[in-house]
Amino acid sequence: MNELTPLAAFWLIAIPLISTPLIYLAGRLQVSLAAGTGMGGGRKLVTANGQVVVATTSATPRTPAPDVARWLGLMALAATWAPFIGATRDLIANGPAKFGLESIALRFDGLSLLLALLALGLGTLVMLFSGQGVSGAAGTEKYYTLLVAMVGLMIGLACAGDIFNLWIWFEGMAVASYLLVGFHHEEPAALEASVKYLVQSAAGSVLVLLSIALILAQTGTLNLEEIRNTAHTTPGLLAAGALLMMGFGVKGALVPLHTWLPDAHAQAPSGISAMLSGVVVMAGIIAILRSLAALAGVTPSWGSLLIGFGVLNIAFGNLMALRQTQVKRLLAYSTLSHIGYILLGVGIGVAYGQPAGTQGGLFHMLTHGVMKGLAFLAAGAFLYGLQPLFESDRGKLTQRSDAAHASPLLISDLAGAAQRYPLVAFTLSLALLGLGGLPPLAGFMSKWQIFVAGFATQNPVVGGLVIFAALNSVLSLAYYMPLVNMLYRQAPSKLVEHGRAIPLTMLLPLGLLAVTIVAIGIWPGLVYWLIEPAGRVLLASFGG
Amino acid sequence: MNLAPLNVALVGVLGLLGIGMYGLLMTRNLIKTVIVLQILVKAAVLALVMAGSAAGQIHLGQSLALTVIVADTIVAVVGLALAIQVRRRCGTLDVQALATLRR
Amino acid sequence: MPSIDLTTILTLLTVGFLWIGAVAVLWAGDGRRQMQNLLAAGFAVAAGLAALGLLPLATGQAVVRIAMGSFFGDFTFVPDGLGVFLAAVATVVGSLAVIFSIDYMHEEAQLGRYYALVLFFIGAMAGLVLAGNLLLLFLFWEMVAFCSYALISFHNDDPKAVAGGIKALVITQLGGLGLLAGVLTAYATLGNYQVEYFLANAHTVPPAALAVIAFGFLIAAAAKSAQVPFHTWLPDAMEAPTPVSALIHAATMVNAGVYLLARFYPAFADVPGWRTAVMTVGVLSALLAAGLALMATDLKRVLAYSTISQLGYMVYAVGVGAIFASQFHLLSHAVFKALLFLGAGAVIHLVGTRDMQQMGGLGRQMPFVRNVFVIGALALAGIPILNGFWSKELILEAGFAGGPFAAYVIMLAVAGLTALYTFRTVWLVFFGPPGADSPSRERNPAAGDAPPAMRVALGTLVLGTFVTWLLAGPFGNLLEIGIKGPAFGHVSSTLRVVEEVLAAPTTLIALIVVSLGLAVWYWRAKLPANATASGAAGFRAWFARDGGFEGLNHAIAGLIQGSSEALRTTQTGQLNWNIVGIAGGLAIVLAILALGA
Structure with a gap:
């Protein structure tokens, strides 16, 4: 461990956070200037019946003024890649580094690197993707600002070295995500999802605070490493561990606490769904692991508990997903089951000291982020392509009158979509097949490694659980496949026939993610520089 | 160490937690839900101060408490803003009416 | 890094041609059909030639080795005798199916998706049998399953096709869990994925773990080869375009299970109960499927059941320990079953239905198809001197010598049943009285015989049914390369096989049973009416429920x-x-x- 000033890691957190207010101010400035001159942007008008419409005052809505906030956000995230590369180099060359501002202890290690890469990578692609997706809605500058802020806060969370700090970063990220989930606040369903998300998450964060109080009272410190050195088995610390697990577990969507997830994932703008599923939920898992690791000396049962929640999540998520009819809700439930695989892998690693387990779990965190991110973005692209029809002709075209649901994308809406949107359909299929664990795609490799870890324990119970997990993986094909199949139907649905073209900025992120899935699937060694240190740090922090 | 004030504070923490949990499980009004969340946070704040004093680091406890109050005010503000939007779009603040997303 | 020699190049090309072809067909786009036909057939034939060229070069050494990182081992390809043989079967029969498709699919939309998946499918199968690493084997195993799903539900606007595809996928994947458990157990105990390492060190694996591996592999093989109790997916897979059925039945998918058993037989032979279990699975599948084939009225379902039944023979042969006989029968079966399926495809293509009750009397209309189909049927029934005769006799002989007597008797009876249902099928389709509403007369009065591309494929296969048995000797020598074990039976020359078969008393018995089956069909009208009626009713009721599976x-x-x-x-x-x-x-x-x- 070196004590050099890890300047790169500092800027990795600082750039997104510093640029956040600038982006917002610039965005507001553009909006008010446009309002003054009557050009571009958008103003909210509340019509007589309480409906809010967005009046694009510009005479030519097809060529809107370039969105300053979006470009600034994109630049901020692009600029963040420079310190990211620097920090990665430092990490590989010198190992984990501690740094800090005054008394705020931060450390940059393998686990931080993994989460930072997920957040920054998906964040950049989502930023690129979101241009047309959210345009036309009110307050896009808030969207971009919050997205950059969320990325910065998550990187900070990944580096947090004391437990209160962890909570602060976590809370900040949570606030940004509540607002982003409820971004389409003219839709009651989005509001509903956002409210549930907020209340449940806030309840969880109170549990974390109570746990912090217990830990402070029992050990007299908040620094994770110092806690680890002083923690003994006491009822108070046991309770603290349970509170941490359940508190962060709300965000991490462990099964009885998961109820916010399908709503939020399904109602958020698709880019945000991708961020939620690929990174925010994972940040919850990382927070659980980081904080529980500090209490590793309290009881040896953390690993078993993680395995238990893992298996519960796998089975529950799969069964819930099996009968879904909405694309994004199906994907949301499948996230639940994939969280289960991650927990299973990490749990096996922690409980039995298997490096393959922690590495496999984190590997799956990475591959799931890529695959699910792609799946949600592709769903978003379809939503964008078919959107004008949801609003106007849907009732006519589909002979359905469930107007109560705010235009969800049904699986049957995508019939024959491959003919009109070959690239989007192909990438979505790749993502789904990868999620179902078919080789040679990324998801197969990470699941395989988790299974290897399970069998390496040579424990029949764990072996049985692994087989159960694999069985669920087969079961999951029973809902991924009909969706893939629907895309390649020969008779396209009316909606697809009337869909509009999807712009290049949306296709580019899809293509990049799809290539990543195949590349990792064919050569998993490609990401070992990332996975191995992360798994090692995690295992070491649990004393393995 | 003088235990009596700590015990009083403990009763306070547990009492606030009890009220908060009960409220969260029972209340149907969204505004009340936000208030109840604040009660829960206050329980946590009290617990933090108490923990700081028990660990002999009362300054740490106090600064944590202040930070938490600030942070959770933001959450409360967001919650109330959402409540306003809910009232405006859905015409109600009843969380039981706010259950269109299910299954 | 091994030196790049011809063996390495051909091994890589066998899989590579097919996968490059798949991409090329997709790249050509659905607008250019002729180009797609040409690319698909060209790459398939090239891969077939590469595999044939590999036959004399077979070696037990790994020719390609790619390090994959900590938990994935080294990916290797080992073109040994067994692997090269099956790769050749897959690619040659596969390329014939592709050539056949040129005519068969000429009116279909989304030709690119079809060809790409077919080529990917054949390539995955070739990779499966050449893989020298257990994980790589599992990887290809899953790819084969996926391709079969995608091809079975190719007509994906038809819910039956989609359901059939998903059923095939889920059932074979469930079986795949056995392979998963086996491979993971092997890795956990030996710390190595290499097949050769496993075969050499299987005796050091603790007995309980070895039993898990052995029975896991058996489950996987049974699911893939559509053996009881996993056989239900195969008949439903008949919704696929007929060339795909031919691929699944003759070239790729179902052979994988038999391959797995044969490959690992030396390691598992001594696991208590394993051989009995293998024999039981084989015997039950052979019997049940033969009965089902006798009842079915859908032409393709009859062929599907007959595949299950014939695979039962091969599995039974592995259980008995006669690996050579099982692989030899696999070769015969690949040829005559591909012939039967493609012939059936030509019929279906012409008539537009799969219901045999609506066919009948087609022989005069399509003499070429009739002739080739009859030859395939004779081979299936085990009539000398066609290839099916020799291989089936070898299996029965080995069963008589090395297995329980009861199993032998049942398999003998199944041989009779095979003759019975085969002749019933031929009669119903080509010779019997035309069905009441036979569309063959009204809709296609001018419809002719098979078009040229179909004839090429069918003609090649007919030739195969006459000559592949002559290769018994070289084939026996080929199998010796790579795998070690006395179970393979030292077959040195074709002449010895011929002598052995002709000299064995079981041959005569089998021929009598086969003629008995024929006789039952011929004199079916003269049998006591009530006996057949009541017997058939009970039989039918049981088989109608598919034995409850x-x-x-x-x-x-x-x-x-x-x-x-x-x-x-x-x-x-x-x-x-x-x-x-x-x-x-x-x-x-x-x-x-x-x-x-």
Whole structure:
């Protein structure tokens, strides 16, 4: 461990956070200037019946003024890649580094690197993707600002070295995500999802605070490493561990606490769904692991508990997903089951000291982020392509009158979509097949490694659980496949026939993610520089 | 160490937690839900101060408490803003009416 | 890094040609059909030639080695005798199916998707049999399963095709769990994925673990080869375009299971109960499927059941220990079953239905197809001197010598049943009185015989049924390369095989049983009417339920769907209820920690 000033890691957190207010101010400035001159942007008008419409005052809505906030956000995230590369180099060359501002202890290690890469990578692609997706809605500058802020806060969370700090970063990220989930606040369903998300998450964060109080009272410190050195088995610390697990577990969507997830994932703008599923939920898992690791000396049962929640999540998520009819809700439930695989892998690693387990779990965190991110973005692209029809002709075209649901994308809406949107359909299929664990795609490799870890324990119970997990993986094909199949139907649905073209900025992120899935699937060694240190740090922090 | 004030504070923490949990499980009004969340946070704040004093680091406890109050005010503000939007779009603040997303 | 020699190049090309071809066909786009036909056939034939060129170069050494990182081992390809043989079967029969498709699919949309998947499918199968690493084997195993799904449900606007595809995928994947458990156990105990290492060190594996591996592999093989109790997917897979059925049945998919058993037989032969289990699976499948074939009226379903039955022979032969006989029968079966399927495809293509009761009398209309189909049927029935005769006799002989007598008797009876259902099929399709509403007369009065591309494929296969048995000697020598074990039976020359078969008393018995089956069909009208009626009714009732296996499938699927729906009610959407989840979760974790720590 070196004590050099890890300047790169500092800027990795600082750039997104510093640029956040600038982006917002610039965005507001553009909006008010446009309002003054009557050009571009958008103003909210509340019509007589309480409906809010967005009046694009510009005479030519097809060529809107370039969105300053979006470009600034994109630049901020692009600029963040420079310190990211620097920090990665430092990490590989010198190992984990501690740094800090005054008394705020931060450390940059393998686990931080993994989460930072997920957040920054998906964040950049989502930023690129979101241009047309959210345009036309009110307050896009808030969207971009919050997205950059969320990325910065998550990187900070990944580096947090004391437990209160962890909570602060976590809370900040949570606030940004509540607002982003409820971004389409003219839709009651989005509001509903956002409210549930907020209340449940806030309840969880109170549990974390109570746990912090217990830990402070029992050990007299908040620094994770110092806690680890002083923690003994006491009822108070046991309770603290349970509170941490359940508190962060709300965000991490462990099964009885998961109820916010399908709503939020399904109602958020698709880019945000991708961020939620690929990174925010994972940040919850990382927070659980980081904080529980500090209490590793309290009881040896953390690993078993993680395995238990893992298996519960796998089975529950799969069964819930099996009968879904909405694309994004199906994907949301499948996230639940994939969280289960991650927990299973990490749990096996922690409980039995298997490096393959922690590495496999984190590997799956990475591959799931890529695959699910792609799946949600592709769903978003379809939503964008078919959107004008949801609003106007849907009732006519589909002979359905469930107007109560705010235009969800049904699986049957995508019939024959491959003919009109070959690239989007192909990438979505790749993502789904990868999620179902078919080789040679990324998801197969990470699941395989988790299974290897399970069998390496040579424990029949764990072996049985692994087989159960694999069985669920087969079961999951029973809902991924009909969706893939629907895309390649020969008779396209009316909606697809009337869909509009999807712009290049949306296709580019899809293509990049799809290539990543195949590349990792064919050569998993490609990401070992990332996975191995992360798994090692995690295992070491649990004393393995 | 003088235990009596700590015990009083403990009763306070547990009492606030009890009220908060009960409220969260029972209340149907969204505004009340936000208030109840604040009660829960206050329980946590009290617990933090108490923990700081028990660990002999009362300054740490106090600064944590202040930070938490600030942070959770933001959450409360967001919650109330959402409540306003809910009232405006859905015409109600009843969380039981706010259950269109299910299954 | 091994030196790049011809063996390496051909091994890589066998898989590479097919996968490059798949990409090339997709790249050509659906607008250019001729180009797609040309690319698909060209790459398929090239791969077939590469595999044939590999035959004399077979070696037990790994020719390609790619390090994959910590938990994935080294990916290797080992073109040994068994692997090269099966790769040749897959690519040659596969390329014939592709050539056949040029005519068969000429009116279909989305030709690019079809060819790409077919080529990918054949390539995955070739990779499977050449893989020298257990993980790589599993990888290809799963790819084969996926391709079969995608091709079975190629007509994906038809819910039956989609259901059939998903059924095939889920059932073979369930079986794949056995392979998964086996491979993981092998890796956990030996710390190595190499097949050769496993075969050499299997005796050091603890008996319990070895039993897990052995029976896991058996489950996987049974599911892939459509053996009891996993056989239900194969008849439903008949919704696929007929060339795909030919691929699945003759070239690729179902052979994988038999391959797996043969490959690992030396390691598992001594596991208690394993050989008995293998024999039981084979015998039951052969018997059940023969009965089902006798009842079916759908032409393709008859052929599907006959595949299950013939695979039963091969599995039985592995159980008996006659690996050579089982692989030899696999070769014969690949040739005559491809012939039968493609012939059936030509018929279906012409008539537009698969129901044999609506056919009849087609022989005069399509003499070429009739002739080739009859030859295929004779080979299936085991009539000398066609290839099916020799290989089936070898299996029965080995069963008589090395297996339980009861199993031998049943397999003998199945040989008779095979003759019976084969002749019934030929009669119904080509010779019998035309069905009441036979469309063959009204809709296609001018429809001719098979078009040229179909003739090329069919003619090659007919030639095969006459000559492949002559290769018994070289084939025996080929199998010796790579795998070690006395079980392979030292077959040195074709002449010895011929002598052995002709000299064995079992041959005569078998021929008598086969003629008995023929006789039963010929004099079916003269049998006591009530005897056949009552016998058939009971028989029919039992087989109509597929021996209850189909019901089991439905029950399991229903249970899962039902529990899914029931579970969905837990997502109430009520905020207060969601909070209960948080409080409940906390209480449970606290309770577990309080009790456990």
